[in-house]
Amino acid sequence: MKVFIGYVSLSGNTEKMAINIKNRMMAVGCEVYMERLDTVEVDTLKDFDLAFIGLYTWNQDDLPYEAHEFYEELDQADFPGGKVAFFGAGDAIHILSAKMKICGFTVYDRVLKMEQETTAHDQCEHFADQALSWGSKRMKWRFILTDLMQNNPKYQRPPIC
Incomplete structure (x- = not known):
């Protein structure tokens, strides 16, 4: 499974969370x-x-300038249906999440919010595991159906002579 992790961090705490999620994935x-979110285009x-x-979160409830x-x-x-999970601090997460939903993305209903200065390594791993399980559900069915179709003579291509 291909996973993208985009983040912006001012104090380094959000970056630490991103690294923990990356290591788990x-x-x-x-x-x-x-990659830092300010260097990435949405089409990526x-x-x-x-x-x-x-x-x-910048200024208590605003998007950081790097994310504008x-x-x-x-x-x-x-590209409707792209799956996204959010982590970080404050209300900026909800601002971007709401916009992505409006634009057709499927957004994971749980958010990993930073508490105080940092969020524990175990919390990041647990969140990453849950989001991965959520994000790969549709893919599992696709693989199961593909396997069933490959083993069913009805769906197999005739041999080329």
Whole structure:
């Protein structure tokens, strides 16, 4: 499974969470790409099965300035059903989450929120595992159906002579 992790971090706490999630995804065999959100275009998400987005909150309830361009690009996004899970601090998570839902993304209903200065490594791993399970459900059915079709003579291609 291909996983994208995009984040913006001011104090380094959101970055630590992103690294913990990345390490967990790699440990379970996912192909992971991690990048600061301010250097990524929204279209990049098309190439991934699941995305994790991490934000800090600026000025108590605002998006960080590094996430504004990404937020604006969502209006041109055209790939409904992309799966996204959020982590970080404050209300910025909910601002971006709401916009992504409006733009057709499927958003994981749980959020990993930072408590105080940092969130425990175990919490990040548990959240990553849950989000991965949620994000791969549709894929599991696709693989099961493909296997059934391959073993059924009705769906097999005739041999080429």
